[in-house]
Amino acid sequence: MTSRLEAASSGSHWDTAAFKRRLRRRRSAEKRFKWYGIGAVLLGIFFVFMLFSSIAINGVGAFWQTQIQLDIYFDPAEISEANLYSANYGKLVKQAMYSQFPEVAKRKEKRQLSRMVSVGADVMLQDLVTSDPSIIGTTQSLWFPIDDSFDMLYKNDFGRDPDKGGAGLISKNQLGWFDTLVEKGKIESRFNKRYFTAGDSREPELAGLRGALMGSFFTILVTLAISFPVGVAAACYLEEFAPRNKFTDFIEININNLAAVPSVVFGILGLAVFINFFGLPRSVPLVGGLVLSLMTIPTIIIAGRAALRAVPPSIREGALALGASKTQAVIQEVVPLAMPGMLTGTIIGIAQALGETAPLLMIGMVAFIVDVPGGPLDPSTVLPVQIFLWADSPERAFLEKTSGAILILLAFLIAMNIVAVIMRRRFERRW
């Protein structure tokens, strides 16, 4: 007490050493705290950066494919109009491969040589011949995908290091032939068209995303067709018409809860109700879309209600004053004004549905399906599930395919979110 009094009387207690020390400590605590905050934000942004860059670095390679150029002689002795579908196309590929290295004679070595080309080469030849039989008897110079282990070898520096899982399955002979072919310019990296046009495959160099993309398209189509009308209608009722009572409160609590129910529980619902109870088929986009729309409806309702709430009451009152009924005022005046907000909410909900995986695993969309689906009742898989399936595959080349698929999925999501942002900016009205 006395020291403080003395300090006060002798001028200012802001001059004491103890006070200055305290002040210094408080100021450095202030600075420290601010830096914690900056550090947290930077760490968060670092995570974003790490996530995207690691996937992008792994994934660009998926859009390129190492291919080998072979001169195929469509030997009329092997193929004729009669056996277009049963001819030995594999033999043509093998012969073309042997002709590159005439010195190879041993059977074992020949087999190694022919294994360098993808096993899908003969199907490609068959497709080519059946679409245009007039090429029988000619020699064509064609590009074929090379087997995935050589694809990795060509793309990666570490490909030759067996310790890193690179050239584990490649023999010394094959390495030599490979280098010769590269020197001759017969092997080069080309745009991977198959990745976008083919269905799934067990062979990484043949696997494509078209099946998954079409499956996602049909699933999202069903989701949109169900969740948008239902969500908008429910939002209208709850925001504009519903009386405030226990029952509407109950509906509201339900909606808020559904928005937070784990997605895997929706998968159980889909399995128990749509497949077991209603007897709908497994693995089809229709059921996937139904499950996803149940998950999307709460999102759309919540966004739709916010959009309706943003329309000022004067609009409704004006319409009512001119003699419109309540329904007319809502449907003809309020809903059109709230539509941009509702559409924004719908796009965000649909973007979530597009990335959803867990519930679809349980209704069987996880099956290995090669055929590209042609409608909502064909068995199919979707893009996120395809990513899950490929991520589980042991072949190293699938790592690249998976990352590429993730890049495509993210591109769709980013595009949808940008559309949502633009719509919000462009149509948002200040009242």
Add this chain to the structure above:
Amino acid sequence: MTGWTLVLLVLALSSLFYFLAKRRSLRVATTVGGIHKLHSAPRYYGVVAALLFAVPAMLVLGVWLSINQNIVLKIVLTEYFPELNWESQVDVDWLTSQIQILAQTGRLENVENAEVLNAAADRYQYLTSLSDTLRNASVLALGAIVSFIFILFISARLKARPIAETLIQGLLIFSSLIAIFTTIGIVLSVLFEAISFFRIIPFTEFMFGLEWSPQIAIREDQVGSSGLFGSIPLFTGTLLIAAVAMTVAVPVGLLSAIYLAEYASPNVRSFAKPALEILAGVPTVVYGFFAALVVAPYLSDLGAYLGLDIAHESALAAGVVMGIMIIPFVSSLSDDVITALPQSIREASLACGATKSETIKKVVFPAALPGIVGALLLAISRAIGETMIVLMAAGLAAKLTANPLESVTTVTVQIVTLLVGDQEFDNPKTLAAFALGLTLFVATLVLNMTALYIVRKYSEQYD
């Protein structure tokens, strides 16, 4: 005619009925002396006619589609396979798929009871096409009759607009009831199977058992297949991963929320906030990939370098990545709470001579605490229910441990692995997934309700 063309046809015909009713109302109007003599505008007569066609038609179609397949199958199976054991799901499924494949492709020869199967397939094909024809006819006929009767009744005094509005209201109410139907559907679909599970495995064993290995031995001497359903290791695994996730997400999320709300300039805020929220839009399967193929190997290598033994499917990898996923959840919810606080409490504290960080720690944070606790509870519920990350990055073997460097499994992983593939609804292995689903649903429900309650109860006191 398939279901899809039927749906399109219903839509086309309902617009046809719209025009028919509208034209009829216009004709009625000319006989009574002009449109203004009609009770409602002509389009309302059209709307009522179109709705009266489409709604009954769609209702019948929906009911038909949902029960038709089962009824046809039941008829065929009871007619041709009277000795079939209906209790055995596998037998029923096998016969069903046999008959369906035969009906689509062709007939069998030289197989045991080929004749019965062929006959059943014929019968199935016949009944299916019969039921399709009946369905199409009844759907269209019902809609057409209802709508046509309405059109006959159109007169100047018919109150079409109130009728249309009532119908529309009905549709709106039906749509908002879907949320309730969904909840009921979830509860029922997990409840019944869970009850039949608890009939086989006692509830106490499920709740308090310390061992989980759902594979049931086919042979007596099989190893590691004991059929034990104690869920404690699953819950500890789930909580362990959630705890790791929260240790990452809470400091990062909370501190960045505080920084962005209190310190950051508008420019920084407008860049950093959306950048962090990108994390919320990334699909969980992408996080799963990131955890399994980037983070887990890295942690494993790091552990080897430090002399620690980190399992490749460690709880740490899954938890860290899940934490990254939850950061935007924590940060944007807390940010909302902090910015909603009135400016006056900050100014009062600053005026007393407190520094900014003292204001935040001693005034802003306590005031925002209820909202932040709510946000954290929601984040925990998110972490418990998350599936893909743990499915791809955590293990399958249930282990009772609190060590994040070891491999654990979670409730969601077990649900998915038990339900993907073949299901047998008389086997506790499949039914266990529903019991787990029920516990998961109840747990997240309780967390969400508590969070909403806390937020609602405590955070409005400054308004």
